[in-house]
Amino acid sequence: MATMSMSIPFHVPNIPKPQDIYSIKPDNSNTTRFVVSQLPNELTHYPASDLVDQPPHPNKPIIKPGDLDTTPFTYVDTVQGLECLRSKLEVADEFAVDLEANNYRSFQGLTCLMQISTRTEDFVVDTLKLYHFIGQYLGAVFLDPKKRKIMHGAGNDVLWLQRDFGIFVCNLFDTMQASRVLKMERNSLAHLLVYFCGVSANKQFQTSDWRIRPLPREMLHYAREDTHYLLYIYDKMRSQLVAGCGSTEYDDPLLEVYSRSHNVCKSLYKKELFNEDSYKKLFGLGDAGLDSDQTNVAARLCKCRDRIARDKDESTGYVLPNKLLIELCQKLPRTESEFLAIAEAHNCQNHPLILDNIGELLKIIGNLDSNQNVAQIDYSKQKGMPEDxxxxxxxxxxxxxxxxxxxxxxxxxxxxxxxxxxxxxxxxxxxxxxxxxxxxxxxxxxxxxxxxxxxxxx
Known part of the structure; x- marks a missing residue:
């Protein structure tokens, strides 16, 4: 009999917030743009050409790794386990890395899980429980230019590592960048797993709520797959790059991949700051058919939810979903019952933050007549008295x-x-x-x- 696969939604509402359990207090202020203002020397002093095949790639047959069930696996959720992992990475020449994050129940996002694979072992690190120790124990091995890190689509991951743990990555081979240089049909990790390994990954957990604990066996299996085969994929892709496969526009395709990957690592995480034009980024605003007054209400609602989101460490989409915000601007409810009727259509009538702030939201909507277009206000000039x-x-x-x-x-x-x-x-x-x-x-x-x-x- 076939077994039914489980499913975890992108948001499990009854999970206690990890920020509260583990005293995670990010800086959500609207003033400091950079968490770290400059790159470490390892990223500025080492050009990509110095990182190619460092450490040297072994000249031996490429061997596909064994199945997950036959590979040693460790779930790391203690400082002692983290120290043991560091010891193993310190003697490894290379390792594969991936992260799972949650961007819905925190303002800037929160890394929930770190997957690491060596040539012989798989590890999954509970980065929520060990939030305050990850950088201290793993920062040096990630920054070490003599250790090769294999990641896929590392653009977000390197920024999350900076944001949450102060970790920078040096000496990266990004398999997504390699797939682009090789002009592969698709660039996703799922495609690379099928193409090189014959493995069809179950991506149903890709958008699951990774804050859930304990992690179900199926989610752990999915997480391990993201790094378990990555070193082997690197071997295969490197071999093709050295052979000159793919595009002919590069004199050295392998160097091109390292150059692109190195540029990814040199990106600095920036907090998104709110300003009076931020409401213009509201998804769906351009198609909402709002007049100038309604658009101004949208601007004020965006400002209000941004303040609440920063204070409560929630995403703006959780505080007041975009579709609900736009419909409020379209219908301009004047009473609490009218407001909640609109919210009910979006399944938000019992949303705690909406109920806690409904008075302020109604006040913003009700002040339609007094709204000035914030985009037209010039703070630097004193205007004269109107003629009338x-x-x-x-x-x-x-x-x-x-x-x-x-x-x-x-x-x-x-x-x-x-x-x-x-x-x-x-x-x-x-x-x-x-x-x-x-x-x-x-x-x-x-x-x-x-x-x-x-x-x-x-």
Whole structure:
């Protein structure tokens, strides 16, 4: 009887957050762009030409590795196990690496698993449990230019290693880059496994929630497959590159692969910073049919969810999914019941972060009339009084106020003081306004037409 294969979704909602369990506190601030500001010397002082076949590739027959069931395997989830792994890598000339991450329940993403294979053994490292020790124990072997690392599509992996563990990779052979130089039909690891090894990998766990613990046997099997055959694939691809297979546009195809791989390693991880134009990157915004006011609501909702996501260490898509955000902008609900009816269509009516912040979200949507287009505001210039403003007081002073948290928006005031009072002439545009002279004493007042407000200063 055939056995049914299990399936793990991309999000298992009842998993305790690893950040809480293991005291993982990333810097989600919107100020520092680089986690590490410069590359280590090993990556700047070694050109790719010095790394080709270092250490020298053995001139012996290429042997396909045994099946996973016959290969020694270690699951590493203790510091003692991590130290043992380091000892084995220190005497290895080369090793294969892959990572599994979760980008949905953390703001910047979180590496959940590291797979490593040598010529004789497979290892899977629980990078959540050992988060605070990975860099200390494995950083040196990854950076060692005398050890070859084999990875597939390492672009994200080298950045995740920097972001989470401060690890840099030197001396990389990226099999995806090799497949491109060899002009292979497809560049995926799944294709290389079939082409070189005759192995059909089950990719159903590729987008699974890798935070789950303990890891089911099927997920461990999938994780091991990603590195178990990678050194053998490297052998086969290197042989073809040396023989001049694939493209004829390169004088030295093997050097081309090392050069491309080395450039991948020289990428620096950058945090994505939020600015007033970030809402323009909202997926689906261009096809949503929003008018200028609705687009401005989208900009403000994006800013609000970015702040919540950073504070709670969640992805912006988890805090407020894009499709829900856009529909809120299209329908502009005015009441909590209208809001939740829209959320229910996206299965978000019981979302804890939406329920916790529904008042603020409704306030942003309800302030449609006061919204200025943030993309058109020039912070560097003071604008003059609009022609339709009441200018009977010659000493009116136009000032732009700071952007407040609640309600979110820009405040423009015209002020003229009196001995015991501060008068505010609300000119343009309609919205919330406060006194420029004494903002700490004044509550914002919403105005829709130019008019006078008098505040008594106590």
């Amino acid at each position: 403003a009441n200018t009977k007081q010659s000493h009116l002073e136009m000032q732009y106020m700071y952007q407040m948290n609640r309600p979110q928006g820009y405040y423009v005031t015209a002020v003229y003081p009196q001995p015991q009072a501060c008068y505010v002439n609300v000119v343009y545009p309609p919205g919330y306004y406060i006194s420029a002279k004494h903002p700490e004493l004044m509550n914002p007042v919403y105005c829709t037409v130019p008019q006078y407000y008098q505040y008594q200063i106590c």
